[in-house]
Amino acid sequence: MTKVYSRLVMILTTIFTVIPALAWADDETAEAVVENTISAGDTSFVLIAAALVMLMTLPGLALFYGGLSRKKNVLSTIMYSFFAMIVISIQWALYGYSLSFGPDVHHIIGSLDWIGLKNVGLDPNPDYSATIPHNAFMVFQMMFAVITPALISGAFAERMRFPAFLAFLVLWATFIYDPVAHWVWGVNGWLRNLGALDFAGGTVVHIISGVSGLVACIVLGKRKGHGSVPMLPHSLPFTVMGAALLWFGWFGFNAGSALGANGLAASAFVATHLATAAAALSWVVTEWIHHGKPTTLGAASGAVAGLVAITPACGFVEPMSAIIIGLIAGAACYLAVGVLKAKLRYDDSLDAFGVHGVGGTWGALATGLFATTAVNPAGSDGLFYGNPEQVVIQLIAIASSWAVAIVGTYIILKVVNVFIKLRATDEEQESGLDITQHGEDAYTDFVLSASMNSGFSGLKESSTVVKPMM
């Protein structure tokens, strides 16, 4: 009996000491595996790329658009980009990332399983990026979600009221950006399953922002005085600075989309740079022939057009193809902005559609023409490499992004307008949105006399209603 007991005790002790030890061993091997899969090089590259993409919105896009607007609207134009950064960063963490990249629901949208970044931790998510922490991927994608609605603001700048902008911003990100990002990039998204190629966001970022911009500028109507009052860019040096920062940040956008410090990233980097240079060249040459002068604004605009066009293609095409894509993008966007816009008479204030809608559409199509598996084995061959089907797939992706942008933006704007008026009144536009929406003036050099309203009495007396100066 005692023998049996002692045996039992021995067995139990062994079990209770060995099992945890085994469990430890299990943990250790699991940790070792995780440590091995996270690559320091890839992680640092993607985090730096995320910071570069952040720079594109602020100050890049803010300066680019701010310089193109008139003096009295520069701050309101900058605030559109600033608030896209502020609001969408939070929206993305709360539920935007989950809707875009969370576990698939019927190939249309991500589920809310990752709401509040639940399950988005330090371990990699091999579905998207096996070598970097999941939250590095999340924050990189966050910067894309931020810049996309900021791009739209170029179309309605100088006339959309700030409260209406905020409502539009959140609704648009939720109902348009997040689903489309899921279609194209989410695991089991229907366009991804179809085989649509979009390396860094030609459809997701540029087509839907540009097309939504076109819809927005038509729904809001022309700016007061459009066509009779001169509406010239107030600071082209700002615009050039902004364009240069966009170009710089775009290396993070495009090369960073390789999600690793590798050959594909280098290839995307080279393609991005070449297409941009080519597009700036072709925009300037086209306008030189058409109008007789090579302009600085043309060079800046052409560069951005090239960046837009190469975005979906940069991870799939060879350097010489990138140059061709850029050359066509510069001329096409110039014609869209300089000729088409004048003919169709819509008031796309800062040419969000002309550059992003047209450039993005060309880029998405060009990806179907020039893509080659020689550059990226994970991609497909395009028409020029013997696969005409890819063009059809790209056209489906283009058509569906156009459709969702047109219908979705129209509905969102109409709904917002019921609750919050979208369009600044004629008087507000004449005084400028800086004073009427934000109560400040970018260039205070003409304020010769002002009295300080101090403390609480100031709050009472200086009611923030600003009357138009007419």
Add this chain to the structure above:
Amino acid sequence: MTKIECILRPGKLEDVKEAVNKYGIHGMTVTQVIGCGLQKGRTEVYRGAEYSINLLPKIKLEMVIPDEDVAEVLKIITNVARTGEIGDGKIFTYKIDNAIRIRTGEKGDEAI
């Protein structure tokens, strides 16, 4: 006393200032202005959209001088500011009632 008000090409300001200084006139007020006259505007192009800029930048120079100097100063300004092309500007003269130096209270020619 006479007030001389001239509209000049912006590039001619320094020459005119130097010439009247040399003659002995030191007080003047200069303003950046825009305006139009015989000179046609210019065309600017932004992203393929042409704008005719009709009001061109000019310099307005004002000075008040003793009557006996007027003829000579007008001659100097006309000579120095002239290029012979359209857009050289104009000179206007006005009779002035009085001038007062705020610091001392001096009046008339002494104040200018």
